[in-house]
Amino acid sequence: MITENLVSEQSDWQRELRQAIHNPLYLLTLLKLSDSALAHRVAAKQSFSLRVPRGYVARMRQGDPDDPLLRQVLPLEAENKQIQGFSIDPVSDVAAEKVPGLLQKYHGRVLLVATGACAIHCRYCFRQHYHYSAYNPSAVLDSIRADSSITEVILSGGDPLTLTDKRLAELAHNLASISHVQRLRLHTRLPIILPERINDELLAWLTGTRLQAIMVVHANHANEIDEKVNKALQSLVDVGITVLNQSVLLRGINDNAAALIALSEALFKSRVLPYYLHILDRVQGAAHFEVSMETSTQLLEQLRVALPGYLVPKMVREVEGMAYKQPE
DSSP, X not given: OOOSSSOOOHHHHHHHHHTOBOOHHHHHHHTTOTTSGGGGGBOSSOSSOOOBOHHHHTXXXXXXXXXXXXXXXXXXXXXXXXXXXXXXXXXXXXGGEEETTEEOOSTTEEEEEOOSOOSSOOTTOTTTTXXXXXXXXXXXXXXXXXXXXXXXXXXXXXXXXXXXXXXXXHHHHHHHTSTTOOEEEEEOSHHHHOGGGOOHHHHHHHTSSSSEEEEEEOOOSGGGOOHHHHHHHHHHHHTTOEEEEEEEOOTTTTOSHHHHHHHHHHHHHTTOEEEEEEOOOOBTXXXXXXXXXXXXXXXXXXXXXXXXXXXXXXXXXXXXXXXXXXXX
């Protein structure tokens, strides 16, 4: 049964997207930080523009230049430094492309880059330099049909939930018509960034095929999970969708045990299990977010001491050419 009292008008979440903030100085003004030292570190020009919905901004602390939500989205001059070892394709997406828009790195699973659009531009995004191009749905489906080893299709992007429910429903039904595909997984940040997106229409198509549905959301800090987000996440679980969370370990945002423990606790309160804690993908422009391996290892040990095992995410790194994500 579809849950009641959810936002059901697509225009609501689409309106929120249209009203997203794109001007860094305006964002700082809203947060009473226009005269702060942080304002002088904002990048005057960005190849990867600012984009952040107002509902997410409302969760930021006014007057705090170190707010962990603000630091995830604010473009800084540090992004323009060329750092050795950081590249525009850090996880070798280009080499993994089977046909345009369809990537395969691991056995039995393919990743469909459904769109280049996102509700928010995270400054550490490993696809911020990716050359998005429109994929041919027929070619993608034919490629999946031709490989009977594929049991799971992952919708990614960008963010697949920026697409309309009508388009996503059609895609889900087309994938369900391929007999060897058993699971549909969505990688999305929208339930965290724009909880209004979890509406009755979305729940209907996501549960409306024979495919087992999994949603992997992306929260990095407990402050991202307010009551609206909690309600949206629980509505997904209520209709039988497996919901997991993946985070990125980010310097100055969640690189301390207290922040990571609070995140795991907040997720579980929303009936979401911590899944992965990613070591930063070394994408050009994100070096200032990198956490040392020594610190990362110490943090994982602190989590294991403080939390039950089911609340400790797996710390992993994606390594080019390896058959699975490498545990750390």
